[in-house]
Amino acid sequence: MRRLTLVLLLLPLGCQPLYLPPVPTPLEARERFELEGFAEVKGGRPSLDLAIRTVPSEGWLAIQWFSPANREVASESRWIEPADAGQRFRVTLPEDVELLPGRWRAVLSRGDEVVRQLSVDVPDPGSAGTSD
Secondary structure, X not given: OHHHHHHHHHHHHHOOOOOOOOOOOOOOOOOOOEEEEEEEXXXXXXXXXXXXXXXXXXXXXXXXXXXXXXXXXXXXXXXXXXXXXXXXXXXXXXXXXXOOOEEEEEEEEEOOEEEEEEEEEEOOHHHOOOOO
16 A cells, blocks of 8 residues: 555656647748759750749849859859749850860859759760761
């Protein structure tokens, strides 16, 4: 009996109620700028074929080109508005940039957010048409 009383007295001290925080209010995901595209060599130069899917707010889309040496060699910006959703456009590496064989990258960003990075391999013109 004494043991049972002791267990009953100590039971509340050894057990802590399980704390469950209140259920947080659901967070609503903000609409994001969405862009689809691919890179290819068109007319001998790296080119991007881009499609704008959603535009939550207007702003600049920056396109930065990086050579196979991993240096930024060109950039341009386009003003994008919500009415541009569904539009397609093409961006080509500017003609005044020396074309080198290797992997070219294009980084697309809005503000401080990278939207997409695309790459394409430009073949060495000397290796085209040769066979072993």
